[in-house]
Amino acid sequence: MSEGEGNSASSDLSKTDPIYTVVYPRRRSFLGTLVLGLLVGGLLVGAGVFAVGGNLSSPTPSGAATAPSPTPFNVTLTVAMNPLNGWPQYTPANFSIPRGEVTITIVDDDVPMSFPGCNCNVTGTLGNVEYVNGTATHLVSNANVAHTFDVPSLGINVLSPAMSTVTFTAFFNQTGTFSWICEAPCGAASPTAPPMGVPGYMAGTISVV
Numbered sequence: 001m002s003e004g005e006g007n008s009a010s011s012d013l014s015k016t017d018p019i020y021t022v023v024y025p026r027r028r029s030f031l032g033t034l035v036l037g038l039l040v041g042g043l044l045v046g047a048g049v050f051a052v053g054g055n056l057s058s059p060t061p062s063g064a065a066t067a068p069s070p071t072p073f074n075v076t077l078t079v080a081m082n083p084l085n086g087w088p089q090y091t092p093a094n095f096s097i098p099r100g101e102v103t104i105t106i107v108d109d110d111v112p113m114s115f116p117g118c119n120c121n122v123t124g125t126l127g128n129v130e131y132v133n134g135t136a137t138h139l140v141s142n143a144n145v146a147h148t149f150d151v152p153s154l155g156i157n158v159l160s161p162a163m164s165t166v167t168f169t170a171f172f173n174q175t176g177t178f179s180w181i182c183e184a185p186c187g188a189a190s191p192t193a194p195p196m197g198v199p200g201y202m203a204g205t206i207s208v209v
């Protein structure tokens with residue numbers, strides 16, 4: 001339509017306009033929905049193929065609960081013996097994460113240990129649960145806690161059994177620096193000796209940015 005037409009033309013247009021503004025956009029939105037649906041369908045099929053491939057390459061034990069899919073941001077920490085001094089050590093001990101929901105995985109190669117005074121209830125995580133080798137766990141046996149991962153200011157208490165992989169999800173809704181510490185008596189020479197409480201080994205910081 002051209003501009004500058006008279007009032008009569010405008011009033012004619014006002015009668016026909018609704019036909020175009022209502023009917024035509026509906027057709028377009030239907031087509032748009034169809035195209036979008038095909039795209040999403042394709043992505044889902046692709047994701048399904050990828051998931052099947054992943055399961056084939058790393059089968060999970062039958063009957064075990066499956067750990068949740070990692071949220072957009074995930075961090076893996078390992079606990080292994082430092083080759084220079086033989087101390088168990090979290091690596092990395094200091095790390096940064098974005099604000100929000102984060103999944104943390106702890107791969108612990110250390111040996112079993114008894115922890116008589118353990119507060120072995122999982123707290124501060126999504127559902128107050130951690131996944132030990134894929135199995136949902138609220139309470140860990142104090143006969144097998146190699147280390148813990150605690151963020152006291154956020155109420156996070158996660159237990160790391162010996163020779164296990166632990167996964168948990170937590171919300172880090174505030175930016176800032178938060179201290180974490182292992183509360184298990186995991187000293188090398190005696191239970192409360194280093195590296196228990198030593199930064200870079202059994203203590204560190206999480207920078208939420």
Ligand SMILES: [Cu+2]
Nearest residue numbers: 147182186202
């Ligand atoms: Cu420890």
